[in-house]
Amino acid sequence: MLLTFTDAAVDPLWKGLNLELRQGEFLAVLGPNGVGKSTLIGTILGTRKLTHGSVKTDARVGYIPQQRIFDVPLRARDMVSLSAAHGVVSKRGPAKGDVDKLLARVGASGIADRRVGELSGGQQQLVRQAQALATRPQLLLADEPLLSLDPGVAQRTVSLFGELKAEGVGVVVVTHDVNPLMGLVDRILYLAPNGHTIGTVGDVMQSEKLSELYNAPVTVARINDRIVVV
Numbered sequence: 001m002l003l004t005f006t007d008a009a010v011d012p013l014w015k016g017l018n019l020e021l022r023q024g025e026f027l028a029v030l031g032p033n034g035v036g037k038s039t040l041i042g043t044i045l046g047t048r049k050l051t052h053g054s055v056k057t058d059a060r061v062g063y064i065p066q067q068r069i070f071d072v073p074l075r076a077r078d079m080v081s082l083s084a085a086h087g088v089v090s091k092r093g094p095a096k097g098d099v100d101k102l103l104a105r106v107g108a109s110g111i112a113d114r115r116v117g118e119l120s121g122g123q124q125q126l127v128r129q130a131q132a133l134a135t136r137p138q139l140l141l142a143d144e145p146l147l148s149l150d151p152g153v154a155q156r157t158v159s160l161f162g163e164l165k166a167e168g169v170g171v172v173v174v175t176h177d178v179n180p181l182m183g184l185v186d187r188i189l190y191l192a193p194n195g196h197t198i199g200t201v202g203d204v205m206q207s208e209k210l211s212e213l214y215n216a217p218v219t220v221a222r223i224n225d226r227i228v229v230v
């Protein structure tokens with residue numbers, strides 16, 4: 001298993017979480033603001049402590065954090081180069097060609113030599129994608145990775161996730177909109193005020209199920225293949 005939560009809790013946000021993620025599995029983490037989705041990612045990264053249970057991973061982890069403005073004087077290629085060097089035993093830095101390949105893979109070749117602080121929010125997000133890939137992750141964690149991306153770049157990002165999944169990378173994506181990712185999602189973890197549930201899209205995205213989790217009437221509507229929760 002790439003990742004295992006056993007009876008895990010972060011009090012008072014969520015508890016009793018049991019979850020195993022396999023190679024190539026794609027998990028979407030959904031739920032309302034403040035329910036503890038980013039916290040869940042933090043417990044995998046080790047930046048947040050569980051108050052009960054355990055989380056285990058032996059995988060190399062790549063992380064695309066929730067968007068925050070970068071205000072650094074480094075060039076995009078320097079940021080990616082630093083990430084690629086991180087955790088590498090050899091003292092030799094990453095080859096320039098490797099960094100170029102990473103930037104090309106996320107569609108950021110054109111901004112390689114621009115200073116990150118001067119890039120747009122969406123362009124900075126591409127740098128974060130390249131940084132996450134620089135560790136050659138076996139497990140990719142992404143917190144709202146499609147936010148502020150235009151439709152073309154968002155589509156490209158979804159395709160990139162699909163390629164990684166096909167390569168056997170396990171992917172955990174926190175999102176408020178599962179629709180763009182629907183073709184990739186194997187399971188949903190839905191965190192809600194009154195508990196959580198894990199299952200396929202069909203299992204989880206049901207009015208009755210979510211009403212139970214919110215302890216209030218919730219309607220799941222399907223409009224032109226899009227799922228809308230109201």
Ligand SMILES: Nc1ncnc2c1ncn2[C@@H]1O[C@H](COP(=O)(O)OP(=O)(O)OP(=O)(O)O)[C@@H](O)[C@H]1O
Pocket residue numbers: 013031032033034035036037038039040
């Ligand atoms: N380092 C921290 N220590 C203690 N509490 C925190 C910490 N970081 C966040 N919180 C709190 O934990 C709760 C859950 O935050 P989290 O960011 O995990 O929610 P989320 O589900 O990702 O929300 P959103 O959808 O708004 O991004 C919030 O009330 C937040 O204030």
